[in-house]
Amino acid sequence: MTDNGTVQKVAVIGGGVMGSGIAQLAATVGHEVRLVDVSPERLETALAAIGTSLDRFIRSGRLETDQREEILGRITPATRIPEAVEGVDVVVEAVLERLEVKHQVMTEVAAHAPAEAILGTNTSQLSITAIGSVLGEGASRVVGMHFFNPAVLMRLVELVKGLETSEDTLRRAEDFARSLGKETVVCLKDSPGFLTSRISAILRMEALHMLEEGLASPEDIDKAVRLAFNHPMGPLELGDFNGLDTYLDALTGLHAAHGERFRPPVVLRNMVAAGRLGRKSGRGFYDHGG
Ligand SMILES: CCCCCCCCCCCCCC(=O)CC(=O)SCCNC(=O)CCNC(=O)[C@H](O)C(C)(C)COP(=O)(O)OP(=O)(O)OC[C@H]1O[C@@H](n2cnc3c(N)ncnc32)[C@H](O)[C@@H]1OP(=O)(O)O
Numbered sequence: 001m002t003d004n005g006t007v008q009k010v011a012v013i014g015g016g017v018m019g020s021g022i023a024q025l026a027a028t029v030g031h032e033v034r035l036v037d038v039s040p041e042r043l044e045t046a047l048a049a050i051g052t053s054l055d056r057f058i059r060s061g062r063l064e065t066d067q068r069e070e071i072l073g074r075i076t077p078a079t080r081i082p083e084a085v086e087g088v089d090v091v092v093e094a095v096l097e098r099l100e101v102k103h104q105v106m107t108e109v110a111a112h113a114p115a116e117a118i119l120g121t122n123t124s125q126l127s128i129t130a131i132g133s134v135l136g137e138g139a140s141r142v143v144g145m146h147f148f149n150p151a152v153l154m155r156l157v158e159l160v161k162g163l164e165t166s167e168d169t170l171r172r173a174e175d176f177a178r179s180l181g182k183e184t185v186v187c188l189k190d191s192p193g194f195l196t197s198r199i200s201a202i203l204r205m206e207a208l209h210m211l212e213e214g215l216a217s218p219e220d221i222d223k224a225v226r227l228a229f230n231h232p233m234g235p236l237e238l239g240d241f242n243g244l245d246t247y248l249d250a251l252t253g254l255h256a257a258h259g260e261r262f263r264p265p266v267v268l269r270n271m272v273a274a275g276r277l278g279r280k281s282g283r284g285f286y287d288h289g290g
């Protein structure tokens, strides 16, 4: 951190759909980024995806060609947390949407990151209080920092205050999100699904029920939502874009917290069981050539 408290070093834990985008975003605004994943293959895929996205920004004139290597040069891939979080100002956790995995990661992060670093979690719906509960007093440093896919383009970061999150942590998370060029909203109560996932899950679930009922093809359900409501993507194509395994994990949590209206539909369970996870596996509601 600089003398005026500005963030310089960031660790992103999890190099999947979201972690790769968050790392790219942080490196683009000039932060030094360590990107950690347990899987070297996922790290390779993440760096390739970041390269492809930077190429798109160059093609559309929003980035200079020579910035590509500068940005990539600010991202250091790593497979171990302890060394990667040394000296960082901010950690953003973006691993699987499972409480036990988040606990394991937060425990390791807190043991090795500087005591003053804030610990953001990109969970879609899990309780921030529950995620921080393994850290004892350290729970005051844990804050929900919910980015949206693609993180490099979407304008919002939803901040979520856990029961123990300190005002200082929340304020620094807000400053960090703004340093990334994002707007913020604050969910003041730690309620599963916060503001955005609770709302969006209802619309997406309804699309899935319509598909199960044979009301229309996936193409027409998506087209209806795109054209009738001016959504950039229909709910099923967005599911493929975000990852159906992540959706199932998120819905499982929402179901446990809010009851029947979020029960994961059988068709979604079956698709995940069959490995049809959307773009990341090459096949979901649509064929992506995988
Ligand atoms: C179905 C089952 C339901 C079950 C229940 C669900 C449970 C739900 C719980 C939620 C859990 C998880 C989700 C979550 O937590 C939060 C989320 O992230 S929700 C998702 C939010 N995101 C969106 O809604 C995205 C919607 N789509 C868009 O906004 C646009 O389609 C998109 C910006 C992605 C692309 O734009 P589009 O115009 O459609 O396509 P183009 O390809 O033409 O791109 C336009 C423009 O942007 C550039 N570009 C696109 N992508 C990138 C990139 N990754 N990097 C760089 N640049 C990019 C492209 O080059 C174009 O640039 P021009 O200058 O215009 O040429």
Ligand SMILES: NC(=O)C1=CN([C@@H]2O[C@H](COP(=O)(O)OP(=O)(O)OC[C@H]3O[C@@H](n4cnc5c(N)ncnc54)[C@H](O)[C@@H]3O)[C@@H](O)[C@H]2O)C=CC1
Pocket: 013, 014, 015, 016, 017, 018, 019, 036, 037, 038, 039, 042, 093, 094, 095, 096, 097, 098, 101, 104, 105, 122, 123, 124, 125, 146, 147, 148, 149, 241, 242, 243, 246, 250
């Ligand atoms: N996919 C989406 O649209 C969005 C997802 N989220 C949330 O972001 C988080 C990540 O989601 P995705 O990126 O979609 O998942 P993903 O499945 O694409 O990536 C998760 C990554 O975490 C890695 N990982 C697992 N255990 C790890 C550990 N112990 N240490 C380091 N890395 C580990 C995996 O190897 C994988 O690469 C979840 O909490 C999800 O709910 C939030 C907003 C949008």
